[in-house]
Amino acid sequence: MNSTHRQIAVIGGGLSGICSAYFLAAKGYQVAVIERRAHVAEEATFGDSGLLAPGAAMPLTLPGAMATFACRFQDEPRVLLAPGADFGRRRWMRQTRQAQQHEFAENKLRLSRLSAYGQGLTLQLQAHHNMEHENGNGVLHLFRQPAEAARMPHLQEAARQCEFKHQALDAAAIRTLEPAFSSEAKLAGALYYPDDMAGNCVLFAKQMRNAAQELGVSFHxxxxxxTLSADFGGRVSLLLESPHLASHMQVDAVVVAAGMSSARLLQPLDTVLPLRALQSYSALVPVKNPDDAPSMALYDDSYKVAMTRLGGRIRISGLLGFVPPSQTLPPKALRNLLKIAGDYYPNAANYNQAHFWSNTMALLPHGLPVLGPTRQGNVFVNVGHGATGWAATVGSARLLSDLMAGEEPEIPTDGLLPRDLLG
Incomplete structure (x- = not known):
């Protein structure tokens, strides 16, 4: 145990912050989680797709994917764009394009390895704490366009290196595995990962909060x-607005796991993270005909949308938008989610009874999370996991706790540290 980090504040009560707190408390640290909302898992975690899927795990930055960001004028845009010039968005997109062109295969392998690690930890935690869950096995990764299906060799190579079971399928083979799958859906290709999973990420996050509290973690x-500021003597000061905490707190170390707020908090400490806010749109629909509903999860590569079965409900999530948060959800987003679900399972659910919501996610240009120490040695970060990042989030939290304790992580962290991103 690193004795200089006895008291640790974790900023952010999403899955990233909860799991970071849990693993740190398990190592004997005194941990407090500070969350601006009234409950845990109310922002990016609430919008998570529910995929627990290292095989299908993808950096957002895929070769050719940025073409989807030019779909503003389509009736069915794959990514929603706010009108007008946005030079910050253009700069972020250029960085993303560079990551696609030069680092996709390497980043895919890193994310798959991290997600496999996190999936294993998640199953261990669920078993150890006797957690309720809605886990289901098997994920179909679907490609509508030939240009998207052309990436399959990269994905299969990553699967081979990580020893993931996988199988390339055509539409007929998909229907053999999944009889409810619509014969009208036109596909250019598909990969099937039998050991990938899907479940209820928010339920897991809430139960992890209980497990963390049992280890002594306090939630505020x-x-x-x-603001954060480095003090003489190696401590960190936090300036707070809180109904039940003092306005000033001093701790030995801080973990920043606060989504888009992370960039604002870290900038004065000479750590500039190129985070970009994206909206993720989701729908929950009741199953109408169980025999026509999916028995496994699927991920539509074209629209970046996942469908997961949660008992008598189906969750459709992941459509992205470079648009400001709004109380009114864009009609195009709502139509798209239901269209995509209907393409594959038209008779499965009462789609006219859908409940919609939107969440803000913080993403980095290379499509990977970032974790570990910043230039301020006792300020750490754990952000950028994305809408399909459940497994990667759990893995990142464990790696972070090992780094903070001065222990050797169980898997490599190259490409995931702040210094790799900032240079």
Whole structure:
């Protein structure tokens, strides 16, 4: 145990912050989680797709994917764009394109390895704490366009290196595995990962909060960290707005796991993270005909949308938008989610009874999370996992706790550290 980090504040009560707190407390640290909302898992975690799927795990930055960002004028845009010039968005997209062209295969392998690690940890935690879950086995990764299916050799190579079971399928083979799959859906290719899973990420996050509290972690809600500053003597000061905490807190170390707020908090400490806010759109629909509903999860590569079965409900999530958060959800997003679900399972659910919501995610240009120490040695970061990042989030939290304790991580962290991103 690193004795200089006895008291640790974790900023953010999503899955990243909860799991970071849990693994740190398990190593004997005194940990407090500070969350601006009234409960855990109310922002990016609430919008998670539910995929627990190292095989299908993908950096957002795929070769050719940025063409989808030019779909503003289509009736069925794959990514929603706000009108007008946005030079920050253009710069972020250029960085993303560079990652696609030069680092896709390497980043895919890194994310698959991290997600496999996190999937194993998740199953261990569920078993150890006797957690309720809605896990289901098998994920279909679907490609509508030939240009998207052309990436399959990269994905299969990553699967081979990580020893994931996988199988390339045509539409007929998919229907053999999944009889409810619609014969009207036109596909250019598909990969099937039998050991990938899907479940209820929010349920897991809430139960992880209980497990963390049993280890002594304290949770402070309705509390916002305004600033971080490094003090003489190696401590960190937090300036807070909170109904039940003092306005000033001093700790030995801080973990910043606060989504888009992470960039604002870290910038004064000479750590500039190129995070970009994207909206993720989701729908929950009741199953109408169980025999026509999916028995396994699927991920539509073209629209970046996942469908997961949760008992008598189907969750459709992941459509992205470079648009400001709004109380009114864009009609195009809502139509798209239901269209995509209907393409594959038209008779499965009462789609006219869908419940919709939107969440903000913080993403990095290379499509990977970033974890570990910043230039300020006792300030750490754990952000950027994305809408399909459940497994990667759990894996990242464990790696972070090992780094903070001065222990050797169980898997390589290359490409995931802040210094790899910032240079």
């Amino acid at each position: 809600f309705d509390s916002t960290v305004r």
